[in-house]
Amino acid sequence: MKTYEARREQALAAFHGGVAIIPSATTIPRNNDTEYEFRQNSDFYYLTGFDEPDAVLVLAPEHDEHRTILFLRERDRATEIWNGRRLGVDAAVETIGVDIAYPIGSLAQELPRYLCNVETLYYTLGNSENDACVRAALGDARAMTRRAGFAPDTIADPSPALHALRQIKSAHEIAQMRRSAEITAQGHIAAMRATRPGLHEYEIEAVLEYEFHRAGAQRTAYESIVAGGDNATILHYRENRDRLAEGTLLLVDAACEYNYYAADVTRTWPVNGRFSAEQRAIYDVVLAAQQAAIETLRPGQPQKAFHYAAVRVITEGLIELGLLRGSVDEAIERETYREYYMHGTGHWLGMDVHDVGRYRDLSDTPVTLEPGMVTTVEPGVYVQRDAACDERFRGIGVRIEDDLLITESGSENLTAMIPKSIDELEAIIGTCELEFSGQRVSSGAI
Numbered sequence: 001m002k003t004y005e006a007r008r009e010q011a012l013a014a015f016h017g018g019v020a021i022i023p024s025a026t027t028i029p030r031n032n033d034t035e036y037e038f039r040q041n042s043d044f045y046y047l048t049g050f051d052e053p054d055a056v057l058v059l060a061p062e063h064d065e066h067r068t069i070l071f072l073r074e075r076d077r078a079t080e081i082w083n084g085r086r087l088g089v090d091a092a093v094e095t096i097g098v099d100i101a102y103p104i105g106s107l108a109q110e111l112p113r114y115l116c117n118v119e120t121l122y123y124t125l126g127n128s129e130n131d132a133c134v135r136a137a138l139g140d141a142r143a144m145t146r147r148a149g150f151a152p153d154t155i156a157d158p159s160p161a162l163h164a165l166r167q168i169k170s171a172h173e174i175a176q177m178r179r180s181a182e183i184t185a186q187g188h189i190a191a192m193r194a195t196r197p198g199l200h201e202y203e204i205e206a207v208l209e210y211e212f213h214r215a216g217a218q219r220t221a222y223e224s225i226v227a228g229g230d231n232a233t234i235l236h237y238r239e240n241r242d243r244l245a246e247g248t249l250l251l252v253d254a255a256c257e258y259n260y261y262a263a264d265v266t267r268t269w270p271v272n273g274r275f276s277a278e279q280r281a282i283y284d285v286v287l288a289a290q291q292a293a294i295e296t297l298r299p300g301q302p303q304k305a306f307h308y309a310a311v312r313v314i315t316e317g318l319i320e321l322g323l324l325r326g327s328v329d330e331a332i333e334r335e336t337y338r339e340y341y342m343h344g345t346g347h348w349l350g351m352d353v354h355d356v357g358r359y360r361d362l363s364d365t366p367v368t369l370e371p372g373m374v375t376t377v378e379p380g381v382y383v384q385r386d387a388a389c390d391e392r393f394r395g396i397g398v399r400i401e402d403d404l405l406i407t408e409s410g411s412e413n414l415t416a417m418i419p420k421s422i423d424e425l426e427a428i429i430g431t432c433e434l435e436f437s438g439q440r441v442s443s444g445a446i
């Protein structure tokens, strides 16, 4: 609990002079009696380590008695028999380490008094039910302070302050991210070993996610992308239903979430274990671009520098292969490379796969890298089936993505253990027959 108490202390300092209201996530119905998988709101979890729905954390740095207040569900024997255990109000103070806990049902009654005599209410608008509750509490606080004292005259978003904290990872967080990376590596390696022509994308997906869950990861960090052949040229391909064809590449963008920390990894490998000349040529360009991008990562560098490094290497490579015309500077200036490389080179990574944290400061300058930040580095080249180029390259999609921790002297690749060189990949693909616990259904069956 010390971890979360220390984070709340930092947040309390950030909300000095105000009160912050941080609601949990809520359950979302899927259909009759069934809900979508519950996943706690990252800000709420960052400050509490508490993973139940229908809870609200209030941070009141100016309050005399209660600086940290938790509203949560009450124990309920009948409901718990059906839907699982609850912490309950009585255990919350000791377990979570807050100053006081109340039943969530008393939020409307208790909240107004915490809003009296503070200038700023920190609350993220957007959830209509929560918004209505906060608006009513503010109204009540104004009524309570009409004759003496005052109620908040400013409503501000708590996100910038919280997200600035989340953007710099502590040693504890880095340890979680290392484990998330290790488990993700196990999944990718198992998927590489299992790959052979004739399997379906979903079978590789099953291998990946089996390894994630077997190692204790609670869930995937995002929907796994298992894209064979020209499905790899669809950036967010998610169907995962096609068969892996001889002579094609397989792009796998998949990672686990472990203890609320995400990895985000892409590897691309040949289905039959051998790169063709054209596949190899494209792969070499993307790998060189990724290496150039990673080399730029160090404290003090602008966040965008690694993207420009990747774009230059990709553009040079595409011109050399005849996929782009003109000079490198001209192709970069006119952005003609975007026909084949249409996304950015990386995003922040942490509790959320596209993690919080600014990319540009308030004067619209790219932020500079600092130790403790984590970014993906993920260049790619995607030659669409209908691209106006040498047909031998059509339908090839390659992306290579690793997770980089910014250190005092440069960066550390948290996912470096996942095979990436052509030699490593060719040595591992298809080295393990996929085993099924039951009898295999004939492969044409639907």
Ligand code: CA
Binding pocket: 253, 254, 264, 265, 266, 401
């Ligand atoms: Ca990714």
